Amino acid sequence: MITVPGVVDRMGPTLLRTVHAAGPALAVTDVVIAETVKRTPVSAGDLVLGVAVGTTADAVELVRHCAAHGAAAVLLKPPHAARTAVRTAAQKAGTALVEVHSATAWAQLVWLLRSVLDAAADEATDALNPGPFGDLFRLADAAAAVVDAPVTVEDANSRVLAYSARQDRTDSARVSTIMGRRVPDDVLARFRSRGVFRELSRGRTAIFVPAQKDGTLPRLIVPVRMGGELLGSMWAVVPGPVTDERAAAFADIAPVVALHLLRRRAREDTDRGRSAELVRSVLEGTGSARLVAAELDLADEPHRVVAIDAQSDDPLAEGVRLALLERLTEGVGRRPAVADLHGVLYAIVPDTDGRGGWRALREALAELAGPLAAAGGSVPVNDLARSRAEADEALSLLRAGLVTGPVAAHDEVWTVLVLHRTAVVSTGAGVAHVGPLAYLRSREDADWYLDTLYEWLRHPGDPRAAAAALTIHPNTLRYRMARITAAVDVDLGDPNTRLALLIQLIALRWG
Structure with a gap:
């Protein structure tokens, strides 16, 4: 169980600030986006994000609405969270009020909050099944205490898995990294040009990177390895050179983090395998669409099946394909709805403009010189087998060169289909x-x-x-x-x- 103060502590003052703390802290159960104040379905324990709040009156109405349904907290951006009328409404209703940093994108915040809730769920599981690994966020805090600097734990693809407190003492590069849950491309390029990732791959125990001219503060970086494999790394934003003793103590935490990352990988592999089997069954028309929707948290809205050609002679295409799909499907439910069938990778994505939706996936595929991809028609979840058949047909047209690639949608190439x-x-x-x-x-x-x-x-x-x-x-x-x-x-x-x-x-x- 995690409460609102626990969520705010995990996220850190870089992103969240408590404006009003309610009485007995409620357990947080889910994250809800309030796109319309009156019609937003709110349940007990929800964190409600005031995405559509445009005026102080809207903010007051949202606070009252959420309090009436037992929400754990309302999250608002400046200046609404600090308005006297909004704070008074929160105090009278007994609802926690949290201010979100103005530069934070709502989509990124949803991702971050759900990651914190997932981590809390893992922590609860660890409490029932004690082990030597602990929670990755707690390990980040422990590493920060050892090196006396804010720390992030990242995987081998520079995605942020956990971070410590005190991130307000860092620089803009670190703030962007935490808000986007991955190191920005321009920041990666700067560290790559200084040979940081080359040193990581060579097995150095600790790497110190001095401050840069653009204002990026010094970094102390420790690779996380197990059996010779680079699983990830720990990055500390330090004020200057670190003593050998402190750097060695920081590096001593890496094996514990490696064990946690291995366990995380095993759990993800199991979940991914289960998800893939569900997706395969529904695409082949043999599985229960209702079960797939429940297991994968697919919303009751139109979806598309996207077929990505895995049969490519380009040795880089496979890596590009997997990395792209993993990144874009992280926003679709709690598990990516992805499966491999007969050399074609299929993804079930909502037919929306949001993160993880068909339009975002299409734009990313078009920007990449990657494999061919085709989408079936927009259908209800119980008709995904038809969308899969349409995606296959459109993909065959791309392969034959009858449609200009690399991306096509079945409903947009109807003239070619008829011919x-x-x-x-x-x-x-x-x-x-x-x-x-x-x-x-x-x-x-x-x-x-x-x-x-x-x-x-x-x-x-x-x-x-x-x-x-x-x-x-x-x-x-x-x-x-x-x-x-x-x-x-x-x-x-x-x-x-x-x-x-x-x-x-x-x-x-x-x-």
Whole structure:
């Protein structure tokens, strides 16, 4: 169990500040985003984020609404949390009021708060099953006490797993790291240019990085290893050079952190395996959509299945694919809804603009020169098998080069889908083997005839566009069409004839 003061302590004064502490502290159970004050469903023990609060009156109304439903605390950004009317409402209602740092993004705060709640749940599990590892946040506090400096614990991909108190004594790079739960790219580039990560990979016990010209304070960095594998690292923001004794004491904590990271990995692997089996079953149409939605915390809203091509010759594509999906699906429920089926990685994502949603995933995939990816249609959770089939179909068009990649959505490429399905059916029916087209195909210069006729039919009444598609002069197009009409006895003025020829040519090109 964790209370509001416990959450504020874990998050630290860099992000949260208690404006009014309620009487008996309630156990925090969940994080709720109040996008509309009156209609926000609030339950006992919720931390309610005033995302849509625009006025003092809105803030007062939200506080009263949350108090009536037993919320643990209301979180507001400046200046609302400090308003006298809001503080008075919180005091009368007996609800805790917490101020959020103005620069904190609400989406990042939700992520951070849920991480703290998850860590508290792990701590409760540890209390029932005692072990030598302890809680990672407590270990960060212990490491901070040893080195007398604020500490973060990061994994091998520079994502923040835990951090100590006293982060208000750090620099802007550390604040950005904690708020984003990973080291920003520009900060990573600066440390990489100084050879920090090269030194980490070489097995140094402790690395000191002096202050930088941009205002970044000195760092003492200790790699976290087990069996020769780099699992992560501990970063302390120090005022200056650290004595050998203190650096050695800081490094002595690394083996304990390594044990915790190994246990965390084992638990995540188990959860990921369970999630993957659930996702596979629902995508194949054999599992319970209701069970998958409950297990993976999928909201009752439209979702898409996104298929990412794992069959790539590029040795870097696999790593890019996995890293991207892990980062983007962290905001979808408590577990990423991801599974690998027959060499294709599938992700179930909400059809929204938010973090972890389809649009965010699409933008990230488009920015990366990574593997091909296609999304099925937007469907209810109980119809995910259909969205998976549509994602597969769109992915096949990308692989065949019929759709320009690297990302496509099934509902946006419907014209290509219609033509492709028509071509497949027509090919099976042998339509390309009848009529005058059969004669044109038998000629040695068949490609010349077929390409010209195809573009002429695709651009009716527009010889310039047809010529441009063939990269020839319009007069050359007219000369070629005269040769074609002379070679076959066909009335190209008849609309049915033109339609039949176009279907035949589509079958040849797309089938």
